[in-house]
Amino acid sequence: MHVIVLLLLTIISINECSDIKGFDDTVLFDINWPGNTGDQISILDGEGDHVIITTKFQEKYKCILPNIQEKEPTTANNYDGPSPLELIAPLFTQSSCSYRLESYWTYEVCHGKHIRQYHEDREGKKVKVQEYNLGHWDKNRYEIMLENMKTNEQESKNTPLPVKKIDGITLPYFEVVMGNGTQCELNQNKPRQTKVIYVCYIHGKHEIFSFKEISTCMYEAIILSPLLCTHPRYKPQETGENEISCSPLDDHPNKPRNLMKMIQENKKLRRRSDIDHIRVEFHPLDLNEKEELPKQPETPIDTSPVESFLAGKNCLNGGTGWWKYEFCYGRSVEQYHIERDGSKTSINLGKFNKAKHLEWLGTHPQKRPKPKNQRTQLSHLYADGSVCDKTGKARQTEVKLKCVENASNLNAVTLYLLEPRYCEYILGVESPLICDILARADENGLVENVDEDAIIEDEISTVNIVRV
Template identity: 65%
Template sequence: MDKFTVVSVLCSALIANAQQDVKGFDDTVLFDIFWPGNNVDEELGKNEEIIVTSAHQEKYRCILPSIQEKESQADEKYDGPTALDLISPLFTQSTCSYRFETYWTYEVCHGRFIRQYHEDREGKKVKLQEYKLGQWEEKTYDRILEKVKAEEQDKSHQIPLKKIDNINLPYLEVSMENGTLCDLNYNKPRSTKVLYVCYVHGKNEVYSLKETSTCQYEIIILSPFLCSHPKYKPKETGENKINCMPLEGAPDKPYSLMKMKIDSLKLRRNSDFDRIKVEIIDIKDSIKPPAKKPNLDPSPVKSFLTGKNCLNGGTGWWKYEFCYGKSVEQYHVDKDFKKTAIKLGRFNKETHLDWIKTHPQKRPKPKGERKQLSHFYSDGDVCDKTGKPRQTEVKLKCLENTSPSAVSLYLLEPRYCEYILGVESPLICDILAAADENGLVEDNMVDILDGGETVSETTVNIRL
């Protein structure tokens, strides 16, 4: 349509202008086109302008806003504390910020350490699984302060930006090194980059946490302390007006634009009318016998038990794939769709039965008392640290009172290359009763589940 043709031409012109100074181009700057007719401020005539022509040969003179002038006016002289000095109360007051996820809890103690942990409570016993994602060194503050001062004195230095919710925000980076050693990263210590950004209503909370590469993390903290520094305030993202005036007898607005608005108004009215008609219900028609219960499709249960449908999870750098009765895999897919995968274990029935004999506490509880099953997956890829194949205990846990399609996967590593994969899903609930004394579901029980005799309606409706 003509409106989009005009927008394309104007955007091309703006980009062409921005390419003369690439640093001045920012895709978060917003533009809007106005059609004021011939009533326009003469001062705008001093700005750059272009001529555009619609598909109906309607010509318009469009005046482009001056973005660079707005940016230059935003520069302020500042002689106050450095950005690091402004957030230093977080370090001196031993403040900690937390992020709670399905399984892991992340603790960011500013100026001390970053910790990832999970606690399992069994009566009075507490089992703690934790990793240090980075620690603060004694000389860290002085080193960063010296760097920040040098950067703030350098007028040509550009403060780095991070796009958050489509807004470029300046940030102060603090590196935390020397975390727990990572066997997946050639036994190097874990490390984290903590990015502090200005947010007036923030309470120094964790906005986001992600694993940017193997055992390397990035955490964004929303802090009001930085907002008193003018260079760390968010850039204004108000709309910039592009005024387009008609030439050579063209209408105030292009014909196709007006037609599009009229068609849109008609569609809206028709939609409202249709909605009103749907809401008019005849009482006689509303009294009907209850419909028969539809036949439920139990195939997802059988597909899961036969290993055809695998469960995938993980929110960090590494993702996990669990194929029931087949394998456990840890993998990462990069931007070029290249997949790096590590087999954490393969299922072998005889090996599992031997493991159950050796570890009788892993046998399932009597039917009716069961909440989970444990399966043993062995013969994974060889571990560089131990020289032995990786192995995984898979804990299948019934997840109740939640969406039938909910699946939670988490991975623990209590010892080098010996893992525990937790799989929590409503899909597991009806499988518990079908498992034998070794925690296995035999083929005949799979057929019973597939027939829908013992499977609840909620479980059968699962979509993987």
Template identity: 55%
Template sequence: MIFNHLCVLYLTFYVTTSIDIKNFDDTVLFKINWPGRNGNELLDTLDAETLVVSSENNEKYKCLLPHFQEKEKDTIDTYSGPSPLQLLQPLFTQLSCSYRLESYWTYEVCHGRYVRQYHEEREGKKVKLQEYYLGRLDNTQFGKLGKELEYLDNRAVEDMPVKKIDGLNMPYLQLNMSDGTECDLNGKKRMTKALYVCYLHGKHEVYSIKETSTCEYEVVVLSPLLCQHPKYKPQESGENVINCHPLERAAKKPRSLLAMEAESLKLKHQKVTVSENLLTIFNLITICFLDENAAAAPKPPPSIKDTSPVSSFLSGKSCLTGGSGWWKYEFCYGLSVDQYHLEKDGSKTTINLGRFDRNNHIEWLVKNPHKRPKPSALRKQISHFYAGGGLCEETGHPRQTEVKLKCLDNSSSPGSVSLYLLEPKTCEYILGVESPVICNLLPHVDENGLVELNPGSEDEYITVSLEDEPAGDDLDNTIANGDD
């Protein structure tokens, strides 16, 4: 039975010394551990401060307060390697560029040179180009920047400017790029602040780009090169563990805390029926309290059927939508790829970019054998062919789309899905679908890149929209670097 009234154990610590407000840091982690009576000997052997606390039910515990785990500063104090600008120099000398794609605009960041915003429209063999330079950086500015950064490099870690990325305060190196295309709104040249942030798994991709004020922009680039400098690594500290041991007749954990954890588990796994067009997410499971001293071992909870939106998508039950400009696009796995626009009156203009047919897909693989799946050990993605779309006026042929399903490693969200849509040739598209879920799919595909998925339930189809997700999962944040 779940208690209706939950009582939480509160631990209050009083510090008698003076406190510097700026030293409060929500990145310092604490964890309360309940080792039981077997760990009591630690209290006698460790030179640490203890505190006796009581719960609302008069359960007493003796808590061992940890020594604060200071952040490592030795490597910063002894670092004598290249400066941040020198670490990024290979990126600048290789004349490399990164791209961020939106439904209408494409952003080109050529590192150390310029940032450009452009849109191409094809009319037969003619290409109409609309472009704006958001900022440039020449050799003279580069030399001046090097002297400024040499001075700033002497700053203490706590004085480094930071940018919040995925909840973490990340130090960054800022390059000011000016002398862009003149702005019609204020008559000034466009300018961009390029912020380079350490990310070990990055490929110098554009994390975000936004207009901070009229014709002034901010672009964030994730680069592994900066990670060699200790000042630009994520500021982390060790987890501080507070061990609390029961006294007298108290249980290993306070009963109110056990009740709260059980209630939380119940809510996490109960049936969800919020509104129509939503899939039932979990089956209801039963949670029972067991006496911890009882001889009988508790039964494991029943397995929970995975009906998450991403798994539903892979089984062909849900569709993904992307795009934030005039045209949006919808991908239904194993069915079709559509491009559409919603009018203010609710009407919808749809252009089909291709439909999946197994025979057409296999015929396409015969003509393009390099598109077949690589050996399992080397396989990172598979390609599916969607043909027979709406007739293209420019070419006189039906539209077609190659869908690339790519394994996305090192993602902070195992259930995340990212999309991007490219048009390398007139009315011939590439739709990229990237997700950690696909990593589990790849070993099971056949020589044609197809896999037999387990049949799902008979729940209605749903549509999962990713267009309003945060930057880390935003469809338009996916970078096309020409990776195969």
């Protein structure tokens, strides 16, 4: 019957109503149609907010709206236990760390200590680690925060808690800020900073629910912890169904005509059998008769995705944080962010120039492709990007095209971007599509049979990568 709410909202016209709260999908309603009963007469004559609704068939109903009040549990006002900071303090003293593994990066949140973003490359016994510190916790800050909370204790009880919607549920949270991380060149060399948001989840193990970059070098980590659940103000709000009673006015039917029609149709669908019109026929089988099966035409292999990629027509877009990036083969690598107003902030990380690529191979011979029967990847240089404020030089990117075999989706593409040195990047492109390119590349890793004129004239399209 919850679907009726949508029906009512589409035909509702408000006659008389006091301050009705905005839509909140955590508040549930159930619509009751009691008809013209003696009990309903007393309801209609009583006090309370109500609306008059009129259907397209001019059927009129008076609906009594429930009085919804957001009441905190009485125990919240009488609560005299530890503050939220004191409740999560055991995490700060137990050397507890939480981890979140993504396709390339690993995020490490050591509560009350530091937050780290890192990736490990293993070459034999050697391990190369690329890492950024996303924030430190100052031990002196604990006492300062605790003192401030005690000073403002009475005032804070009357202040609504900040909330986050997690999986459709609005949850109060307690926030701890960790700053003084690795300097961010894209943000005027300001230190990286992370907002750690703790929410009550009774079955939680202090795991990282989500980790994202909310603005340039500013991060947000949501931690599911049972420790906050002992504080009544941080428990999830219990929401039951609120009943709306609608009764007909004058001599109109107890329920709207279209509603009755929809209920009847739903009943018919439930009763209908899916197999009541199957006819079974038996025919004798001649075992001596040989039936020639028609030859199936061979489906030619569609190479258009590879050709479009090599021609620079299909650009790949990836990235899950604040910054996204776009790679157009043979053209450029771009890092960008779309603002709420639709404006675009972009940084060019490099453009392809054949002469500079060959010069780069001359000084870095290890970047040349291996023999064709041993190749798994190709490396290309994209140079002359936007000037870097930190180094005063143009940005450049090494693009690594890697063949991934036995993938469930032949069109799947994984992108990742690294910055091993200031303004010198590595863009990894991993896909089964690359496997078709390896054998076609020459000793410089280039595919020479692409129509360069077509690259200039054809319109560029983009391919959005869902998972990076």
